[in-house]
Amino acid sequence: MADRGEINEASIVCEVPVELIFTDIDVKSSQTEHLIEQFTEAWYEHHLQYSNISIMRFAPHRELYRYFLGQSASEGTYLDWYSKIYTTRGLEPPMSPEEILHQRKMEFINMKNELYNQSLFFSEHPILASYNPSGYFNIKDGHHRASFLYCCGFRRLYLAMSEENYEQWMNKGQADVVQEIIQTQKRQLMYTPILNPAFYSWRSERDEIYPTRLDYMLQYLGPYHLHEHRILDIGCNIGYHARCLTREGAEVTGIEHDPNHYQLLQELNRLERTHFRWIPEPFETTETERYDIGIMLTVFYHVMKDERVCGTFLSKLNASISHLLFWESGDEIEAEKKLIMENTDFTYYEKLADTFGTGKYRELGVFLK
Structure with a gap:
């Protein structure tokens, strides 16, 4: 769920084409390297592989939800991604493969129920993103939601952004x-x-x-x-x-x-x-x-x-x-x-x-x- 403190009254929530939704920028480019506990270059290489790419190519999350949806996919890519977040920093993953898979399955069921009931959950809890000058949005929070909705076939997702970012993207004169x-x-x-x-x-x-x-x-x-x-x-x-x-x-x-x-x-x-x-x-x-x-x-x-x-x-x-x-x-x-x-x-x-x-x-x- 996005940090409601960052989605304030000045934020604009609107639907954005999935083609324009990318994963987060890598921590060195965004100068947030200092926020990573026990930072290592091995962790950074793992992180960099999936940074700033289309959510359509974000294989660990995409394959996880395709697996839950009964499509031709495996949970292995996601479990490997999750494990390396910790092992590349010399840490023990806080959850076993069975535990993290169970947690994600419960979240998947909840999100699927929200869709089935046609609730306002995804517009009321939009993906938090910032506009990239190269013509797309980088997710700041909400990778799992974005991947879930993409795998369910949605071509536009609700994003929360600043008014300045919205105006840049709209490019009304053009x-x-x-x-x-x-x-x-x-x-x-x-x-x-x-x-x-x-x-x-x-x-x-x-x-x-x-x-x-x-x-x-x-x-x-x-x-x-x-x-x-x-x-x-x-x-x-x-x-x-x-x-x-x-x-x-x-x-x-x-x-x-x-x-x-x-x-x-x-x-x-x-x-x-x-x-x-x-x-x-x-x-x-x-x-x-x-x-x-x-x-x-x-x-x-x-x-x-x-x-x-x-x-x-x-x-x-x-x-x-x-x-x-x-x-x-x-x-x-x-x-x-x-x-x-x-x-x-x-x-x-x-x-x-x-x-x-x-x-x-x-x-x-x-x-x-």
Whole structure:
């Protein structure tokens, strides 16, 4: 439960998209190192692994609640996390694995009952957070609540923040600019979500219902920091996935040649205070650079039937991505996979999920070199 002393009359409580909710900042960056009893570098390394990452990638808590919900998960990651909080400082954990698991199970049942009874518990006991200038919120208290609600499929969670933080996030002047562009382009719906309250009423074609494509990709990537990774988002549309991975610390480049998409993309980057490099031309004509990770969602099927363009596209793809490619199919799943495997150096494919979007059954997976 959040410290009610910190949630005062000046605090603003509102719903925040789960994509913008990150774990706490590490104690050295926040200068709270002195508050840790028997601080050790081993403890700090353990703490740092899970600091300042999306709550969607906070594996110990996420897997604990997936386990309680009867999903395909294990409690082991959480128990290991809990144990190391103490053992890395030479301390004995105050509760045994059985005891901590029982306590968390009781809390889980209570939270689940609050949801079932449609109570105001989660709005009256919001997650305490502070706004990060990089365009997201860091939790100060409420990691378990956030992880529980995320695993239950909630896409927006109640956060308590300062009025200054609220105004920064709202970015009202820029929200008005985005609204004007949407009206000028006569858009009726968005392909992917816009993570600002001014646009909550807009329905999104994709990535709106848990688990989304982003959920699957972040779970696959695991909790490790992406700061030294270069990512290429091919056909990034209005930049939703590119912005999400930029917040995770990756160096992201987006490819998008549709002028309406990249006009809106630029202003959304300013609205969400999350900036990535973008290239406004077709992927097959771009200058070849090397990236660790590629994202290619519902893109390849647009070019695969044009033999000349397809060959150039695959050659460029092979030269650009050095390790891993997230891919989502069009309407010929096996034909796409076959072309990629036979015309690139990707040697392994793993299916992540069956997906559905814009009227088509699709497949989401990852190719590895």
